[in-house]
Amino acid sequence: PFRQHLVALLSIYALGPSSAPFPKYDGPTNWETNSILRSLEEFSKRLFAAEHAL
Incomplete structure (x- = not known):
């Protein structure tokens, strides 16, 4: 389920x-999934802020 969520999330980011x-992940979690989701959230904020600044 997490990979499917990542595919959907990255498609929307693109x-x-x-x-x-943005879809919310409600499947099984552990420290790895939480870390990946936190990193993607920070990455997307920086990406969209940089695009907005152009």
Whole structure:
């Protein structure tokens, strides 16, 4: 389930910040999934802020 969530999340990130609401992961978690999701959230914030600044 987590890989499917990542595929959906990355597809939405590729479309841009206003394309669709970001899906929330509600499957099984551990420290690895939590770390990946936190990192992706920070990465997306930086990415969209940089695009907005252009």
